[in-house]
Amino acid sequence: MRFIFKTRYEQDLLFFKDRHTAFWYGLLMLSLLLAPWFVSEYFQTQLIFIFISGLVGLGLMLLAGFTGQMSMGHAAFLAIGAYAEAYLQARGWPFLFSAPIAMLMSAVAGVAIALPALRLTGLYLAIATLAFGFIVEEGLARWESVTGGNAGMMVAPLKLIVGSLESDQGFYYLCLGLIVVVATALKNLLRAPTGRALIAIRDSEVSAQSMGVNLARYKTLSFALSAAITGLAGALYAHQIKFLSPEQFTVLVSIEFLMMVVIGGLGSLHGAIFGAMFIILLPEAISTLKDWLPESLSGQTGLKATLFGLIMILFVIFEPLGLYGTWVKIRTYFSLFPLYKRGMFKRQRSYTKSERVH
Amino acid sequence: MTDAAQLLISGAAIGCIYALIALGFVLIYKATEVVNFAQGDVMMLGAFVAFTFSSLMGLGFWLSLPLSLIVMALFGALFDRLLLRPIIGMPTFSAVMVTLAAGFAMRGIASMVPGWGTDTHSLKAPWSDEVIRIAGIVVSTDHLAILLITAILCALLYVFFKGTSIGIAMQAASQNQLAAYYMGIPVRRINSLIWSIAAAVAGLAAVLLAPITFVHNNMGFIGIKAFPAAVVGGFGSIPGAIVGGLVIGWVEAFAGFYLPEGFKDIAAYIVVLLVLMVKPSGIFGQMRRKKV
Amino acid sequence: MQGFFEIEHLSKRFGGLLAVDDVSFSVKQGEIFTIIGPNGAGKTTIFNLISLIYPASAGQIRFLGKDLGQMSPDQVVQRGIGRTFQNIELFAQATVLQNLLIGRHAHTPKRPLAEMFFTRSVRESELVNRRAVEKIIDFLDLAAYRDAIVAGLPYGVRKVVELARALCTEPKLLLLDEPSSGLNVEETDDMAYWIQDIRDELDITVLMVEHDMSLVSRVSDRVLAVNFGKVLAQGTPSDVQAHPDVIAAYLGQA
Numbered sequence: 001m002r003f004i005f006k007t008r009y010e011q012d013l014l015f016f017k018d019r020h021t022a023f024w025y026g027l028l029m030l031s032l033l034l035a036p037w038f039v040s041e042y043f044q045t046q047l048i049f050i051f052i053s054g055l056v057g058l059g060l061m062l063l064a065g066f067t068g069q070m071s072m073g074h075a076a077f078l079a080i081g082a083y084a085e086a087y088l089q090a091r092g093w094p095f096l097f098s099a100p101i102a103m104l105m106s107a108v109a110g111v112a113i114a115l116p117a118l119r120l121t122g123l124y125l126a127i128a129t130l131a132f133g134f135i136v137e138e139g140l141a142r143w144e145s146v147t148g149g150n151a152g153m154m155v156a157p158l159k160l161i162v163g164s165l166e167s168d169q170g171f172y173y174l175c176l177g178l179i180v181v182v183a184t185a186l187k188n189l190l191r192a193p194t195g196r197a198l199i200a201i202r203d204s205e206v207s208a209q210s211m212g213v214n215l216a217r218y219k220t221l222s223f224a225l226s227a228a229i230t231g232l233a234g235a236l237y238a239h240q241i242k243f244l245s246p247e248q249f250t251v252l253v254s255i256e257f258l259m260m261v262v263i264g265g266l267g268s269l270h271g272a273i274f275g276a277m278f279i280i281l282l283p284e285a286i287s288t289l290k291d292w293l294p295e296s297l298s299g300q301t302g303l304k305a306t307l308f309g310l311i312m313i314l315f316v317i318f319e320p321l322g323l324y325g326t327w328v329k330i331r332t333y334f335s336l337f338p339l340y341k342r343g344m345f346k347r348q349r350s351y352t353k354s355e356r357v358h
Numbered sequence: 359m360t361d362a363a364q365l366l367i368s369g370a371a372i373g374c375i376y377a378l379i380a381l382g383f384v385l386i387y388k389a390t391e392v393v394n395f396a397q398g399d400v401m402m403l404g405a406f407v408a409f410t411f412s413s414l415m416g417l418g419f420w421l422s423l424p425l426s427l428i429v430m431a432l433f434g435a436l437f438d439r440l441l442l443r444p445i446i447g448m449p450t451f452s453a454v455m456v457t458l459a460a461g462f463a464m465r466g467i468a469s470m471v472p473g474w475g476t477d478t479h480s481l482k483a484p485w486s487d488e489v490i491r492i493a494g495i496v497v498s499t500d501h502l503a504i505l506l507i508t509a510i511l512c513a514l515l516y517v518f519f520k521g522t523s524i525g526i527a528m529q530a531a532s533q534n535q536l537a538a539y540y541m542g543i544p545v546r547r548i549n550s551l552i553w554s555i556a557a558a559v560a561g562l563a564a565v566l567l568a569p570i571t572f573v574h575n576n577m578g579f580i581g582i583k584a585f586p587a588a589v590v591g592g593f594g595s596i597p598g599a600i601v602g603g604l605v606i607g608w609v610e611a612f613a614g615f616y617l618p619e620g621f622k623d624i625a626a627y628i629v630v631l632l633v634l635m636v637k638p639s640g641i642f643g644q645m646r647r648k649k650v
Numbered sequence: 651m652q653g654f655f656e657i658e659h660l661s662k663r664f665g666g667l668l669a670v671d672d673v674s675f676s677v678k679q680g681e682i683f684t685i686i687g688p689n690g691a692g693k694t695t696i697f698n699l700i701s702l703i704y705p706a707s708a709g710q711i712r713f714l715g716k717d718l719g720q721m722s723p724d725q726v727v728q729r730g731i732g733r734t735f736q737n738i739e740l741f742a743q744a745t746v747l748q749n750l751l752i753g754r755h756a757h758t759p760k761r762p763l764a765e766m767f768f769t770r771s772v773r774e775s776e777l778v779n780r781r782a783v784e785k786i787i788d789f790l791d792l793a794a795y796r797d798a799i800v801a802g803l804p805y806g807v808r809k810v811v812e813l814a815r816a817l818c819t820e821p822k823l824l825l826l827d828e829p830s831s832g833l834n835v836e837e838t839d840d841m842a843y844w845i846q847d848i849r850d851e852l853d854i855t856v857l858m859v860e861h862d863m864s865l866v867s868r869v870s871d872r873v874l875a876v877n878f879g880k881v882l883a884q885g886t887p888s889d890v891q892a893h894p895d896v897i898a899a900y901l902g903q904a
Binding site: 009010012013015185186188189191192193194195196197199200203204206207208209210211212213214215221225 | 815
């Protein structure tokens with residue numbers, strides 16, 4: 001059992017809690033850097049998808065997990081980023097410029113939905129974001145001159161300032177680098193006043209205001225930043241998938257993202273990554289299990305959706321802290337062995353009291 | 359002029375479908391503060407159940423209808439018991455995620471049932487595919503049936519909620535679960551009853567809608583438009599669900615006719631965004647304010 | 651003449667209910683001013699009007715000579731008015747330290763971009779905040795609870811954390827909404843000492859709502875009694891408590 005003995009305030013400001021944690025993360029980083037030499041090309045592609053989904057997860061986690069603003073239309077930001085990137089790259093803009101523009105356009109969209117959403121909470125906010133998602137989806141399908149409409153749009157290979165990035169390995173490192181940068185930036189933000197303000201808004205808006213937090217400003221910031229990060233993921237997604245069509249960005253996809261961050265563990269950056277791993281590796285797991293299942297089940301395309309839904313329900317009922325929560329519990333079990341108690345992570349149940357005033 | 363009248367009728371008919379689905383989750387919301395995002399998929403299930411009885415088992419329409427309503431009611435109670443009772447006491451966000459996930463699972467399972475799958479099936483009512491002329495307007499019997507049956511259902515529900523002690527118990531449980539428990543109200547049983555009613559209403563909507571849209575796995579997506587309907591009418595209000603549904607139905611009908619292509623599909627969402635910006639509580643809405 | 655804190659003809663109507671009816675009073679700098687009254691008298695509503703949780707229907711609130719007008723609650727904090735809530739509004743799933751650090755928000759420079767890189771100046775301002783918060787922790791003896799999750803703390807401790815958080819906003823005027831409610835005798839005793847220390851050591855003017863009459867008599871310089879949204883009496887604690895209207899309001903007409 002490890003106890004961190006603190007003697008200076010600076011220790012609470014460290015990025016990594018202690019040297020132990022820093023060591024393990026360093027090890028993780030090293031294995032990811034060396035991965036392309038050791039894993040199959042297929043698995044490398046899966047890792048790229050995990051990085052991209054992880055970016056989406058980080059964006060959504062910032063908004064839903066840390067600021068408490070439920071977003072059911074997040075695929076819209078992914079779409080805007082993807083199409084913007086594809087459009088600019090087709091016109092010869094290098095990634096160094098096209099990606100930030102794509103992020104900026106997504107951020108603008110984020111602000112566009114934030115402004116009407118400022119006064120909305122909970123359900124109403126969810127429906128507003130849902131409506132927004134639908135409108136963007138339809139808009140993309142109709143704006144044929146830019147997006148190619150329902151027929152879709154091809155994406156050119158990633159152009160850099162000189163030449164283009166054709167290799168899968170290069171793209172892998174690009175995605176890895178970007179997700180590390182974004183995760184670091186977010187971690188820094190969350191241990192600073194802005195992050196605290198966002199969490200305050202999530203936990204009690206009235207209280208946050210009474211402590212001097214300007215709700216409008218921080219909600220808008222959260223939407224914009226979340227959209228920008230998702231837009232970046234969209235730009236990467238465009239190059240990975242190489243072909244865009246509106247069906248890839250439906251509300252169903254938005255809901256899948258939401259489920260992803262909940263399964264991963266709402267309220268922690270790790271949850272975004274765990275959720276991304278889950279969503280990408282689930283079809284893998286199903287394929288592996290195919291040999292064990294009767295023919296009638298395994299051949300079905302509906303199996304993935306069913307399992308996704310059922311697993312999600314199990315997590316909400318039995319493990320509200322998500323995959324990351326399970327991870328923390330297992331870790332704590334081993335570090336506290338044999339003193340671990342099941343009640344350690346138990347949350348108080350609160351009965352619903354309607355906030356409606358008739 | 360007859361165009362407008364035509365649009366009024368067809369718009370009202372589709373609006374009634376939205377209204378019936380919205381009615382289902384407004385009932386659930388009023389009673390349990392849970393938003394059932396799977397209500398559209400419950401309707402889809404209702405359509406398949408009715409299809410199973412009438413076509414696969416050959417029982418004919420008039421026997422299948424009550425049977426499928428009963429099955430749906432049981433399903434609703436089961437849904438509540440299995441999925442929602444375990445999360446009593448957790449924040450409402452958990453319930454929303456459970457219903458979203460349940461929708462996924464239901465679509466997946468429905469696509470794997472032999473005889474259902476991802477094909478489109480036909481489910482007609484005895485009165486389907488006919489037209490009636492009323493005052494020079496051509497009205498399809500399916501549309502007419504939707505309007506009439508929705509009206510009758512609303513009347514029945516009104517009597518049920520205003521005139522029975524169950525309705526009052528429902529309101530108590532929705533406002534303060536803990537206090538309702540203390541008052542001896544069997545909160546969990548009441549919740550299951552509400553879910554049964556909501557599922558049966560969805561089942562009825564399914565049977566009314568199936569002749570027009572056919573029975574298929576993605577049928578439930580029409581239910582997503584029921585949310586704008588409920589918001590426009592005022593979330594948490596039963597007459598609001600009906601009025602909201604009609605409003606959305608009419609907006610869509612007229613947008614489809616007079617506006618360029620594509621507006622019809624997003625008309626509902628533009629309307630709801632406008633309503634949320636101007637008057638989020640909707641037409642019959644209830645005040646929400648946190649007391650500090 | 652510039653007063654410290656003045657309320658003139660304040661009224662608030664909720665639909666058909668007149669919750670606050672033409673209330674006027676002023677608070678002198680450095681005093682402890684208490685508002686008393688039966689339940690539902692409108693005391694918390696007055697507080698909510700001062701911290702602009704909702705706007706007044708009529709009347710003026712002046713702090714340091716300037717009208718508060720229609721500003722938002724976060725701006726009220728910037729002006730120097732802090733408050734606690736009747737039903738504790740802490741961030742339940744965070745630690746005590748995190749709750750207190752949010753209290754420093756109004757006095758922290760906001761630089762999201764710099765924060766993402768955690769530059770040296772961000773680090774410096776974090777340390778400044780931490781030291782300020784630690785002073786309050788010392789002041790209220792919360793050192794043992796610094797890293798505890800608020801949800802797991804006993805009610806009495808949470809009330810103190812609520813007070814601490816309000817103090818972290820460096821207010822010139824502190825609004826305390828029923829500071830002793832739910833506290834036992836010893837805790838109320840501690841609270842009385844702290845309220846006096848707040849005035850004497852921290853130079854903060856206190857405006858509070860209170861039910862516990864012994865606490866009111868012990869710490870208050872002046873008292874205002876309200877009922878049904880209207881002012882009944884104003885003066886020293888003993889004067890107000892002896893006032894016939896006040897006695898009638900609490901005990902009912904004979």
